[in-house]
Amino acid sequence: MLSEQKDVLAFMCAECGQGAAVTAGVARLKYDTSVKIIRVKCSGLVGPIQIMDALKNGADAVAVIGCCFQACHFFNGNFLSMHRIKLMKKLFKEMGYSDQMINHYTARAAEGETATGDFEDAIERLMKAEEEGGTFA
Numbered sequence: 001m002l003s004e005q006k007d008v009l010a011f012m013c014a015e016c017g018q019g020a021a022v023t024a025g026v027a028r029l030k031y032d033t034s035v036k037i038i039r040v041k042c043s044g045l046v047g048p049i050q051i052m053d054a055l056k057n058g059a060d061a062v063a064v065i066g067c068c069f070q071a072c073h074f075f076n077g078n079f080l081s082m083h084r085i086k087l088m089k090k091l092f093k094e095m096g097y098s099d100q101m102i103n104h105y106t107a108r109a110a111e112g113e114t115a116t117g118d119f120e121d122a123i124e125r126l127m128k129a130e131e132e133g134g135t136f137a
Helices: 016-026 048-056 077-095 112-132
Strands: 008-013 035-040 061-067 102-107
Touching: 008 016, 008 112, 016 035, 016 061, 016 102, 016 112, 035 112, 048 061, 048 077, 061 077, 061 112, 077 102, 102 112
Parallel strands: 008 035, 008 061, 061 102
Antiparallel strands: none
């Protein structure tokens, strides 16, 4: 858990990502209240502009959660998303920021524990970014 309230914005695809969050809720799995979920049609629609807007407007970290590879309901949206995140991580490092603030994950709709695990990982990475001193705050 974070020592002070930080916001982790999770862009979750409407198919597997959101399904995993719903499964977690039905199973009464708990996750940190710092995680704010935004449902998107496909993780491939989340680009650098949305991620930078989220960070500019107060999010401390961004997680993009899409379908598992080979299972994207929109053909290759998860691959697009993964490659964008990789490029943004590289850009963040070159600008002197921690690349731990933005992360890509995959989930299956039936695996609620995967979604909560992804949230925990995003929070751990945010704490690591703060220790490195590479956050926007």
